[in-house]
Amino acid sequence: AQKITQTQPGMFVQEKEAVTLDCTYDTSDQSYGLFWYKQPSSGEMIFLIYQGSYDEQNATEGRYSLNFQKARKSANLVISASQLGDSAMYFCAMMNRDDKIIFGKGTRLHILP
Amino acid sequence: KAGVTQTPRYLIKTRGQQVTLSCSPISGHRSVSWYQQTPGQGLQFLFEYFSETQRNKGNFPGRFSGRQFSNSRSEMNVSTLELGDSALYLCASSLGTGGNEKLFFGSGTQLSVL
Numbered sequence: 001a002q003k004i005t006q007t008q009p010g011m012f013v014q015e016k017e018a019v020t021l022d023c024t025y026d027t028s029d030q031s032y033g034l035f036w037y038k039q040p041s042s043g044e045m046i047f048l049i050y051q052g053s054y055d056e057q058n059a060t061e062g063r064y065s066l067n068f069q070k071a072r073k074s075a076n077l078v079i080s081a082s083q084l085g086d087s088a089m090y091f092c093a094m095m096n097r098d099d100k101i102i103f104g105k106g107t108r109l110h111i112l113p
Numbered sequence: 114k115a116g117v118t119q120t121p122r123y124l125i126k127t128r129g130q131q132v133t134l135s136c137s138p139i140s141g142h143r144s145v146s147w148y149q150q151t152p153g154q155g156l157q158f159l160f161e162y163f164s165e166t167q168r169n170k171g172n173f174p175g176r177f178s179g180r181q182f183s184n185s186r187s188e189m190n191v192s193t194l195e196l197g198d199s200a201l202y203l204c205a206s207s208l209g210t211g212g213n214e215k216l217f218f219g220s221g222t223q224l225s226v227l
Binding site (some may be wrong): 035037042043044045046047050091093095098099100101102103104105106 | 146148155156157158161168169171201203205214215216217218219220221223
């Protein structure tokens with residue numbers, strides 16, 4: 001069965017430090033996509049970064065990078081130089097060959113001044 | 114370019130009533146999908162519409178239905194509301210060409226069932 005696991009319900013990080021949010025996934029598909037979304041208190045889900053299962057290089061988008069370890073089925077999000085505005089819920093998600101997307105339970109990130 | 118617009122932002126209903134939520138996708142996007150978000154279950158996929166046809170469906174009872182119009186706007190209907198239907202309902206739009214597309218989400222409709 002397809003599954004996304006985020007083991008960190010909450011994290012507290014000092015401003016300007018780097019932070020890693022964990023995500024592991026389970027799928028029997030060879031072709032899939034992995035996404036990270038940010039959800040601030042306003043409720044809107046904001047796309048951060050995408051990694052395809054066949055991409056050989058780790059995806060990067062500005063301060064966000066995805067540490068993709070395919071053999072371990074891990075897709076951790078790394079945020080460099082964290083900012084107060086990074087405080088939000090973060091969701092890891094996977095889209096499979098049926099074009100259905102499933103989400104993890106999320107990690108609430110708190111950036112401390 | 115306007116983002117995904119969901120209306121209303123908040124709704125309060127009582128058990129047994131029905132409700133209709135609206136979603137206007139980004140211009141040019143033909144796929145609209147709906148999700149239910151609750152603290153206990155997280156984000157769960159409801160259904161996806163493409164070119165006025167339901168293309169994918171999650172595991173929700175028949176009380177949850179939807180439709181898509183020719184301009185790609187979509188509505189979601191929940192009949193015979195139950196307390197457990199209280200949730201944030203998010204819709205997302207994409208081009209609909211498949212292949213791990215990026216989804217663009219609206220701000221959601223917060224439904225409270227009393």
